[in-house]
Amino acid sequence: xxxxxxxxxxxxxxxxxxxxxxxxxxxxxxxxxxxxxxxxxxxxxxxxxxxxxxxxxxxxxxxxxxxxxxxxxxxxxxxxxxxxxxxxxxxxxxxxxxxxxxxxxxxxxxxxxxxxxxxxxxxxxxxxxxxxxxxxxxxxxxxxxxxxxxxxxxxxxxxxxxxxxxxxxxxxxxxxxxxxxxxxxxxxxxxxxxxxxx
Amino acid sequence: xxxxxxxxxxxxxxxxxxxxxxxxxxxxxxxxxxxxxxxxxxxxxxxxxxxxxxxxxxxxxxxxxxxxxxxxxxxxxxxxxxxxxxxxxxxxxxxxxxxxxxxxxxxxxxxxxxxxxxxxxxxxxxxxxxxxxxxxxxxxxxxxxxxxxxxxxxxxxxxxxxxxxxxxxx
Numbered sequence: 001x002x003x004x005x006x007x008x009x010x011x012x013x014x015x016x017x018x019x020x021x022x023x024x025x026x027x028x029x030x031x032x033x034x035x036x037x038x039x040x041x042x043x044x045x046x047x048x049x050x051x052x053x054x055x056x057x058x059x060x061x062x063x064x065x066x067x068x069x070x071x072x073x074x075x076x077x078x079x080x081x082x083x084x085x086x087x088x089x090x091x092x093x094x095x096x097x098x099x100x101x102x103x104x105x106x107x108x109x110x111x112x113x114x115x116x117x118x119x120x121x122x123x124x125x126x127x128x129x130x131x132x133x134x135x136x137x138x139x140x141x142x143x144x145x146x147x148x149x150x151x152x153x154x155x156x157x158x159x160x161x162x163x164x165x166x167x168x169x170x171x172x173x174x175x176x177x178x179x180x181x182x183x184x185x186x187x188x189x190x191x192x193x194x195x196x197x198x
Numbered sequence: 199x200x201x202x203x204x205x206x207x208x209x210x211x212x213x214x215x216x217x218x219x220x221x222x223x224x225x226x227x228x229x230x231x232x233x234x235x236x237x238x239x240x241x242x243x244x245x246x247x248x249x250x251x252x253x254x255x256x257x258x259x260x261x262x263x264x265x266x267x268x269x270x271x272x273x274x275x276x277x278x279x280x281x282x283x284x285x286x287x288x289x290x291x292x293x294x295x296x297x298x299x300x301x302x303x304x305x306x307x308x309x310x311x312x313x314x315x316x317x318x319x320x321x322x323x324x325x326x327x328x329x330x331x332x333x334x335x336x337x338x339x340x341x342x343x344x345x346x347x348x349x350x351x352x353x354x355x356x357x358x359x360x361x362x363x364x365x366x367x368x
Binding site for chain 2: 040046047048051059086173
């Protein structure tokens, strides 16, 4: 499975979610499919995308939040699995694209290349739903099921260690950051308006 | 345990007066009452961490989602958070209100706490993080309010050092 195909398979659902991605290939490939104001790309601070997603999910339980993580990133912040599991927000879906490699910095193998099992660690940390998928159909089904379950889920998607030709985009980091914040504020104002109308 | 309940309450009330609704924390002796108060307040979401750097990400998420937050940590937790502070909070202009228990100053009895004290302020200065000491109960409310105001206005981290004279009753 290629990550870009996996992203494309869930893109229509991502349009409905608040999305936080890691740096590198995940960010560049999602942008290549079309940037949206509900997508935030964390282009540094390796490991903290899952923590950011947890902060958003706990702050705004009404919003479906998706973190698009990677094996290298989550291995830098394994404690985050235990913190997510502790609070287990049902509106958070945690996808780990596992290419067993630090692809963006030269393709050095990560520990998942020698058998470390991210979904196993997530389950042992206490994440209520975990799965590892290897095909596009299984990934699409697992993602849809995770969102429908209303339970915190970690999906490990085994993907090939192939990335985009270009990692740079024309979206400056701060423009992304302020646009994303403004979008979350607008969603809250819209929610308040809907409640007032009801 | 001679950690001051009264002064912990002052700090907690000052945070609540700023509408801080999410607090991340990793326990250490001086923070025990503050963390208990956060846990008991139904209006506050307490996030217990495995490592302090996670708190930078959680506060960043909370900020972008419209919720004011604070981080409760020891100065060694601040040392452990530096990459997140630089490559998330500074890079993306995220306000952080960091309450840092200042171990290793005069009066420190635990030998293992004595190195972090000397590194704390030089590192805050190196990172150009505005900071102030909380060492007297009379100043707590105003300093917390002003620190939170500066963090929000500058979209940057600020630190309050929780000092022995405030936190510990000898």
